[in-house]
Amino acid sequence: TGLWAVVPAAGQGTRFGAELPKQYLKLNGKAVIEHSLDALLGCCEIRGVAVALKADDPIFAELACATNPIVRRITGGAERAESVELALASLSEAQDGDWILVHDAARPCLSQRDIQMLLAKGRAHPVGALLAAPVVDTMKRATDQTEVAETVDRQVLWRALTPQLFRYGALRDALKYCREQGLPVTDEASAMEHCGLQPLLVQGSHRNIKITYPDDLLIAEVFLAGANN
Ligand code: CTP
Numbered sequence: 001t002g003l004w005a006v007v008p009a010a011g012q013g014t015r016f017g018a019e020l021p022k023q024y025l026k027l028n029g030k031a032v033i034e035h036s037l038d039a040l041l042g043c044c045e046i047r048g049v050a051v052a053l054k055a056d057d058p059i060f061a062e063l064a065c066a067t068n069p070i071v072r073r074i075t076g077g078a079e080r081a082e083s084v085e086l087a088l089a090s091l092s093e094a095q096d097g098d099w100i101l102v103h104d105a106a107r108p109c110l111s112q113r114d115i116q117m118l119l120a121k122g123r124a125h126p127v128g129a130l131l132a133a134p135v136v137d138t139m140k141r142a143t144d145q146t147e148v149a150e151t152v153d154r155q156v157l158w159r160a161l162t163p164q165l166f167r168y169g170a171l172r173d174a175l176k177y178c179r180e181q182g183l184p185v186t187d188e189a190s191a192m193e194h195c196g197l198q199p200l201l202v203q204g205s206h207r208n209i210k211i212t213y214p215d216d217l218l219i220a221e222v223f224l225a226g227a228n229n
């Protein structure tokens with residue numbers, strides 16, 4: 001069975017609020033998306049990477065990783081899930097039983113160790129898997145008046161990270177089903193869950209942060225400068 005990757009990179013970075021979309025901001029001399037892609041490209045098993053970009057993206061083509069022969073560009077959609085669906089459709093050589101890694105362009109601190117752990121555990125699971133991290137704060141469920149309704153048991157709560165690893169055919173069908181039914185899909189696992197499936201949570205590094213706000217870029221700088229990332 002083959003292994004492929006999809007990188008959603010068609011977002012605007014609204015919360016970050018920079019002039020450029022956050023995936024193109026410089027981080028230790030390289031664009032954020034180059035760090036994310038280089039991590040995936042470090043995994044020699046991957047046969048092709050489909051990168052979903054905004055329709056009029058003028059920046060990606062200028063990057064060094066754009067010339068890598070296994071990297072292909074496609075036009076993404078208005079929502080992340082739509083970008084992933086379009087990228088999957090572009091991987092026309094992929095077989096239904098092949099595995100797909102989906103990794104946010106905005107997560108530049110992905111380590112080879114986490115990729116390998118996800119592959120080992122995810123490919124041994126009937127559904128697939130996602131990197132995740134236990135929550136560290138005490139969690140509250142709120143009332144409509146922003147008062148505390150209750151404290152939620154934190155032992156069972158995880159933050160979903162990427163990459164997420166699923167079979168090509170199953171993920172394609174799950175995303176299509178959720179789109180047709182109007183079900184909310186904020187990561188690939190949620191699409192599988194809507195189909196009654198239970199993906200495996202694989203504990204990954206807490207350093208695998210998503211760049212969302214300006215401070216995240218400073219934190220990522222420190223993580224990437226550290227030797228054992
Ligand atoms: N993404 C995408 N297509 C979209 C929206 C998001 O490919 N229509 C990608 C982003 O480029 C990012 C990843 O999905 O790599 C995670 O999304 P998020 O962190 O929300 O990024 P943005 O949507 O760009 O940020 P914001 O929500 O603040 O605008």
Ligand code: MG
Binds near residue numbers: 011
């Ligand atoms: Mg977004």
